[in-house]
Amino acid sequence: MARREAGGHPDDTRTARLRRAQRRAWRRVRRAAVDYFRGDGADWIAFVALLLIVPLMTVATVLTPVWCPPTALVLPVISGALLLRPSSLVLLYAASAFALATESVLLGPYSGGDPGRVTPGCVLVVGAVGAVGLVLAQFRNRVGVPWRRGGSMLFDLRERLKVQSRIPSLPGGWHAEMALRPAGGQSFSGDFVVASRTGGGKRVLETVLADVSGKGMDAGSRALLLSGAFGGLLGSLPPHDFLPAANGYLLRQGWEEGFASAVHLVLDLDTGEYELLSAGHLPGMQRCNGTGRWEMKEAEGPLLGIYDGAKFEGVRGVLARGDVLMLCTDGMVEAPGQDLTEGMDRLMGEADRLMGTAFAGSAWRLIETVAKDRMDDRALLLLWRE
Incomplete structure (x- = not known):
């Protein structure tokens, strides 16, 4: 009771x-x-x-x-x-x-x-x-993940990365090539590209080349997540807001190795005018058809995922007819005992040599020639105008 x-x-x-x-x-x-x-x-x-x-x-x-x-x-x-x-x-x-x-x-x-x-x-x-x-x-x-399905799932993820790295079709006179090779012959890479046609009439090409910290399988999962996020942000925000938004996204992940470098290209396909915005990435390289010389296009900005409120300053240029613009990750130019400037000079020299032949397929040939056996992820983007 x-x-x-x-x-x-x-x-x-x-x-x-x-x-x-x-x-x-x-x-x-x-x-x-x-x-x-x-x-x-x-x-x-x-x-x-x-x-x-x-x-x-x-x-x-x-x-x-x-x-x-x-x-x-x-x-x-x-x-x-x-x-x-x-x-x-x-x-x-x-x-x-x-x-x-x-x-x-x-x-x-x-x-x-x-x-x-x-x-x-x-x-x-x-x-x-x-x-x-x-x-x-x-x-x-x-x-x-069941054992018998693990391989097919990894294959599907790899194919999704490839699809997201495709450059959209360009109007007549414009050509683009992208080549990607993971470290150690693995299937996944910490380097990736996302691209989209934006603006009125889709006359603007926006491309982001990113390099996630780590390499191979260790960085592959983060690269897959970031490529999806970057692909969603690209074109949804004004060009100058993309890198700040990407920086905030990385900071929210709280990863131990939560940083990445990236370069954002905004190209007007009518006039050839472009702007490069960089987040701790290597400078772009432009070959001017009129002079036959290469110019460095170096924008300023910190790595993504380091601190909040980062500012990213762009650099502008024009791709005239016959010009070539080349973007790459550090795996293409970085080697033990070699300065980055030396690696970039060698890359531009090999690109000059290939200009004398059919330029189509040059992205893969440059990786084979310049950075074939390096134990780092390598990515190269070529864009040229006839």
Whole structure:
């Protein structure tokens, strides 16, 4: 009576709370089971197939232990680690442990040197493989990417980066090439390009060449995220607002290596007038057809993601007919024991040499010639006017 007057529930006893907890746990297990069987049918098929293989291998081991030793159980254990979820994997391991115990009883006790018996080494090998497999399955479950789909997902992400790096079609007389090569022959790069036709009548080409801190796979995930964000900002903001917005986006991510360099090109396709805005990036290089010389187009601005309120000052120029504009990341010109200026001079010299031949395809040829084996991501953008 006192409990009721105090506001307590009459059934709020330890036993009642335990029963309610059991009911909640059972509902979770039931929902998980329903989700599992309604989910990917391939998971269920793989689980049943591997679970049936274990007793078949046990029979084979008992009948012909020389041809099918007890350690053969590592095969379904390894397969399960690659294909199954952790909950299914535990059941498979339990079946494998029961199979080892059955083989030990039917084959007889182990006596030193007797082949075809369940030895302590067999148990250790199967158990160690199972432990490693369970760790891998837990990691895969946390990531949420099945092993058999991981490769296709990475391939899809790589293709998305390629699509985002395409330069839109340009009017007659204008040509653009972009070449990208990740470090170490990997599939992902910390360098990327986003481009879009903006302005009235789509007569303005806006292009951003960015270099994320890190290289290869380490920077690939950040480059994918940033390329999507930069692609959304490009054309949605006035040109002078793009880099400040990109800087604020990086600062909000809170990454340990949360900085990047970028150069933003805004080109009027009618007049050839352009503006380069830089965030700690290498200067642009323009070859003037009239003089046959290269000019540095260096804008001022800090790296993205360093501090808030950064200012970015642009530099203006004009691409006349026959002129070439070249933008690149530091992987193209940076090498041990070599100054950046020397690397840029060599790059411009090789570009001059290619001007004597068909200029189409020059971006890839420049990477092959100047920076083929460097352990850094390399990106090069060429834009020229006939």
